[in-house]
Amino acid sequence: xxxxxxxxxxxxxxxxxxxxxxxxxxxxxxxxxxxxxxxxxxxxxxxxxxxxxxxxxxxxxxxxxxxxxxxxxxxxxxxxxxxxxxxxxxxxxxxxxxxxxxxxxxxxxxxxxxxxxxxxxxxxxxxxxxxxxxxxxxxxxxxxxxxxxxxxxxxxxxxxxxxxxxxxxxxxxxxxxxxxxxxxxxxxxxxxxxxxxxxxxxxxxxxxxxxxxxxxxxxx
Amino acid sequence: xxxxxxxxxxxxxxxxxxxxxxxxxxxxxxxxxxxxxxxxxxxxxxxxxxxxxxxxxxxxxxxxxxxxxxxxxxxxxxxxxxxxxxxxxxxxxxxxxxxxxxxxxxxxxxxxxxxxxxxxxxxxxxxxxxxxxxxxxxxxxxxxxxxxxxxxxxxxxxxxxxxxxxxxxxxxxxxxxxxxxxxxxxxxxxxxxxxxxxxxxxxxxxxxxxxxxxxxxxxx
Amino acid sequence: xxxxxxxxxxxxxxxxxxxxxxxxxxxxxxxxxxxxxxxxxxxxxxxxxxxxxxxxxxxxxxxxxxxxxxxxxxxxxxxxxxxxxxxxxxxxxxxxxxxxxxxxxxxxxxxxxxxxxxxxxxxxxxxxxxxxxxxxxxxxxxxxxxxxxxxxxxxxxxxxxxxxxxxxxxxxxxxxxxxxxxxxxxxxxxxxxxxxxxxxxxxxxxxxxxxxxxxxxxxx
Amino acid sequence: xxxxxxxxxxxxxxxxxxxxxxxxxxxxxxxxxxxxxxxxxxxxxxxxxxxxxxxxxxxxxxxxxxxxxxxxxxxxxxxxxxxxxxxxxxxxxxxxxxxxxxxxxxxxxxxxxxxxxxxxxxxxxxxxxxxxxxxxxxxxxxxxxxxxxxxxxxxxxxxxxxxxxxxxxxxxxxxxxxxxxxxxxxxxxxxxxxxxxxxxxxxxxxxxxxxxxxxxxxxx
DNA sequence: CCTTAACCGAGACGGTACGTCCAGTCTTATA
DNA sequence: TATAAGACTGGACGTACCGTCTCGGTTAAGG
Numbered sequence: 001x002x003x004x005x006x007x008x009x010x011x012x013x014x015x016x017x018x019x020x021x022x023x024x025x026x027x028x029x030x031x032x033x034x035x036x037x038x039x040x041x042x043x044x045x046x047x048x049x050x051x052x053x054x055x056x057x058x059x060x061x062x063x064x065x066x067x068x069x070x071x072x073x074x075x076x077x078x079x080x081x082x083x084x085x086x087x088x089x090x091x092x093x094x095x096x097x098x099x100x101x102x103x104x105x106x107x108x109x110x111x112x113x114x115x116x117x118x119x120x121x122x123x124x125x126x127x128x129x130x131x132x133x134x135x136x137x138x139x140x141x142x143x144x145x146x147x148x149x150x151x152x153x154x155x156x157x158x159x160x161x162x163x164x165x166x167x168x169x170x171x172x173x174x175x176x177x178x179x180x181x182x183x184x185x186x187x188x189x190x191x192x193x194x195x196x197x198x199x200x201x202x203x204x205x206x207x208x209x210x211x212x213x214x215x216x217x218x219x220x
Numbered sequence: 221x222x223x224x225x226x227x228x229x230x231x232x233x234x235x236x237x238x239x240x241x242x243x244x245x246x247x248x249x250x251x252x253x254x255x256x257x258x259x260x261x262x263x264x265x266x267x268x269x270x271x272x273x274x275x276x277x278x279x280x281x282x283x284x285x286x287x288x289x290x291x292x293x294x295x296x297x298x299x300x301x302x303x304x305x306x307x308x309x310x311x312x313x314x315x316x317x318x319x320x321x322x323x324x325x326x327x328x329x330x331x332x333x334x335x336x337x338x339x340x341x342x343x344x345x346x347x348x349x350x351x352x353x354x355x356x357x358x359x360x361x362x363x364x365x366x367x368x369x370x371x372x373x374x375x376x377x378x379x380x381x382x383x384x385x386x387x388x389x390x391x392x393x394x395x396x397x398x399x400x401x402x403x404x405x406x407x408x409x410x411x412x413x414x415x416x417x418x419x420x421x422x423x424x425x426x427x428x429x430x431x432x433x434x435x436x437x438x439x440x
Numbered sequence: 441x442x443x444x445x446x447x448x449x450x451x452x453x454x455x456x457x458x459x460x461x462x463x464x465x466x467x468x469x470x471x472x473x474x475x476x477x478x479x480x481x482x483x484x485x486x487x488x489x490x491x492x493x494x495x496x497x498x499x500x501x502x503x504x505x506x507x508x509x510x511x512x513x514x515x516x517x518x519x520x521x522x523x524x525x526x527x528x529x530x531x532x533x534x535x536x537x538x539x540x541x542x543x544x545x546x547x548x549x550x551x552x553x554x555x556x557x558x559x560x561x562x563x564x565x566x567x568x569x570x571x572x573x574x575x576x577x578x579x580x581x582x583x584x585x586x587x588x589x590x591x592x593x594x595x596x597x598x599x600x601x602x603x604x605x606x607x608x609x610x611x612x613x614x615x616x617x618x619x620x621x622x623x624x625x626x627x628x629x630x631x632x633x634x635x636x637x638x639x640x641x642x643x644x645x646x647x648x649x650x651x652x653x654x655x656x657x658x659x660x
Numbered sequence: 661x662x663x664x665x666x667x668x669x670x671x672x673x674x675x676x677x678x679x680x681x682x683x684x685x686x687x688x689x690x691x692x693x694x695x696x697x698x699x700x701x702x703x704x705x706x707x708x709x710x711x712x713x714x715x716x717x718x719x720x721x722x723x724x725x726x727x728x729x730x731x732x733x734x735x736x737x738x739x740x741x742x743x744x745x746x747x748x749x750x751x752x753x754x755x756x757x758x759x760x761x762x763x764x765x766x767x768x769x770x771x772x773x774x775x776x777x778x779x780x781x782x783x784x785x786x787x788x789x790x791x792x793x794x795x796x797x798x799x800x801x802x803x804x805x806x807x808x809x810x811x812x813x814x815x816x817x818x819x820x821x822x823x824x825x826x827x828x829x830x831x832x833x834x835x836x837x838x839x840x841x842x843x844x845x846x847x848x849x850x851x852x853x854x855x856x857x858x859x860x861x862x863x864x865x866x867x868x869x870x871x872x873x874x875x876x877x878x879x880x
Numbered sequence: 881c882c883t884t885a886a887c888c889g890a891g892a893c894g895g896t897a898c899g900t901c902c903a904g905t906c907t908t909a910t911a
Numbered sequence: 912t913a914t915a916a917g918a919c920t921g922g923a924c925g926t927a928c929c930g931t932c933t934c935g936g937t938t939a940a941g942g
Contacts, residue, residue: 108335
């Protein structure tokens with residue numbers, strides 16, 4: 001895999017961790033806008049060039065830090081319980097906790113920056129936003145398949161939008177908390193929304209950009 | 221009203237408009253992060269000090285521009301039709317159109333910045349976010365009062381979060397468009413969610429209550 | 441003389457005096473470089489335009505202030521005593537006192553500015569520097585005419601340069617005071633320098649710019 | 661000597677020279693007042709921060725430039741000829757040439773600025789004004805020691821003031837040139853002034869600020 | 881008496897230099 | 912070869928003053 005014979009001084013893992021930690025910490029404490037490459041380097045106790053060598057911009061540091069965090073948390077996006085509603089609620093709760101505690105600032109800042117940076121936008125989609133969307137959608141689709149849910153009145157995609165949209169809306173607007181109670185309320189609402197027996201109107205939902213693998217589940 | 225006798229040269233309305241227009245335009249074309257006070261001044265053909273004299277930071281320029289835009293649009297937050305559902309859909313549609321076309325970038329950037337600026341957060345709440353929230357909530361409350369809606373299963377606040385949350389989520393994530401069709405779908409979903417006859421037990425665990433046949437509100 | 445019929449509000453003498461006083465005071469207290477038109481106007485309690493209306497630049501305010509000061513002092517450049525040496529000493533003393541107490545800063549600043557402003561240079565020559573030069577030179581020439589002095593070894597112009605040059609040198613370099621004692625020492629030195637009987641070497645002094653009326657007096 | 665191990669990128673000698681050259685050149689061509697840090701940086705083709713990093717203000721750039729110039733010229737302040745008068749004239753001539761050609765504007769501007777900046781005043785004394793004063797005074801003292809001169813009527817310090825004062829006076833007032841001819845005339849005048857046999861009435865000269873090393877040796 | 885024109889204060893206007901900070905790049909010595 | 916250090920060019924920051932311009936209000940001479 002790594003075909004280069006790896007000569008010279010190897011990359012310092014210490015420096016790598018220090019940079020990622022410093023970036024997340026500074027972003028959460030001072031905000032995305034105030035985060036600077038210089039600040040990251042100084043907080044990490046690392047030369048500036050060392051940061052630039054491995055990450056072209058602060059966006060990249062943050063994305064790497066988020067990915068690293070996810071790996072370390074080894075977070076389960078698939079709760080594996082048989083109970084669909086319980087799984088939905090667990091997923092939402094985990095998402096809310098993580099976002100509220102650690103990554104909210106970074107994510108919102110990155111999102112704002114991504115408005116005019118399609119490449120960044122795509123990277124966020126594929127690493128942060130997309131997987132969670134797909135995980136929730138897959139859960140709901142499982143419920144539909146089991147018959148406990150139905151995508152009659154509203155599509156599953158819109159239901160997912162409701163769940164995560166509420167989270168984002170509250171994160172940025174701060175008019176209400178994002179906590180376990182919200183997870184519960186949303187789960188309840190989704191149940192109502194996707195209650196079997198609702199008349200299907202079967203509008204084929206337009207495919208999302210990253211085309212989740214989830215089968216659209218026949219609207220029959 | 222204006223008790224100060226207005227001494228000295230009066231403020232130039234031309235310069236004011238040029239600055240606000242330039243700010244919105246630049247923000248929409250280049251993004252919030254790339255927006256600079258210098259750039260605003262130069263695009264507006266105005267001295268830098270003139271911008272700083274009236275607005276301490278780019279946030280303030282943008283907020284003023286948004287407020288000015290709202291005033292100019294003389295946009296109706298209260299559609300005044302008797303039909304509650306129609307009014308909801310109209311409000312959502314108008315909101316989506318405005319946000320998509322003109323103010324999306326600015327708003328997201330401002331929101332990102334507000335994460336560490338409580339004062340800015342409050343100002344956004346009171347001028348941009350709050351009024352729209354309250355307008356939609358009032359419409360829904362009217363529906364409840366009329367009996368066409370019911371806040372049984374989910375609170376009206378959560379319903380509002382669903383509507384605008386979806387908008388924000390799609391604005392920042394860009395996984396799906398924010399258009400009239402979305403307004404329609406959300407309206408339909410809200411109808412389902414707030415269907416009269418839903419067991420009003422508020423927040424506790426959703427029971428297995430049977431729901432009567434909801435009207436499909438066919439959009440076709 | 442004043443052919444315009446002088447209609448409208450007449451110029452405020454109060455404002456004029458306030459501006460000139462403020463200029464001199466600020467220049468002496470804060471230095472020439474720190475003197476600003478804005479500061480002059482504010483200290484004088486006068487509108488900025490009122491300053492600009494009558495004086496194009498701070499140089500002009502200062503020159504006017506210096507001229508005004510000279511007029512008010514009604515200072516005698518010609519002491520009228522029969523004793524030439526006494527007159528020389530009196531003139532130097534008066535000059536030193538005035539320059540040290542009030543006008544030193546302004547003069548040096550103006551001089552520095554005049555290095556690249558020939559028009560200013562000429563105005564300073566004709567209003568401030570020149571008259572004093574000529575006054576001293578005339579005194580010395582009178583001494584020569586009376587026989588108490590002789591311009592044999594050194595020209596009168598160089599003698600004048602010695603006297604005022606020392607003053608300027610000490611003003612800017614501050615290595616020694618400019619006081620009555622210096623006036624006395626210089627007078628003594630000039631006596632030595634222009635002592636009758638000194639061997640003439642008769643170098644025809646090149647005329648100075650303002651060509652004082654003083655006869656070069658043949659060195660015969 | 662340099663005990664710090666010299667970490668990081670070393671200072672660019674190229675940039676240093678470019679800044680000093682640009683400063684002197686601009687000052688001579690446009691005048692001290694018009695000299696700006698920005699202009700220096702741009703003319704030198706150097707970042708603005710690079711100028712500020714090493715010199716806090718334009719004064720410091722100029723003083724450094726003057727010192728650098730003196731070092732490069734490796735100018736002899738002590739001509740080493742046995743003939744005192746010749747040495748005096750040589751020193752004056754060199755001083756006049758240097759000041760007229762290169763440093764006049766800068767020096768006058770610095771002097772004007774030093775009127776309200778004691779620290780700058782002191783620095784100018786110790787680097788520019790003082791050494792020349794002491795060099796000339798030492799020459800004259802040597803002449804006195806040899807018996808070719810006498811500090812009877814006027815003190816050596818006043819004689820030095822005459823020589824350099826005349827230079828300054830003409831530099832700022834521009835009523836006459838500062839050239840070799842002036843050096844010659846001043847030398848002649850000093851000879852007259854310090855002619856042995858002049859009645860020594862011995863006014864105990866007040867010690868000057870910089871207190872030249874020595875007693876002028878017995879006035880034989 | 882009553883225009884009326886020039887004066888006056890205040891202060892906004894477009895510009896420009898200030899001195900600071902950070903972005904990214906580079907060049908050194910060291911590991 | 913990676914690293915910490917730090918100097919490099921470049922550019923936005925927010926401030927201060929420049930010189931110009933418009934206001935409302937004042938003040939005396941001339942009709």
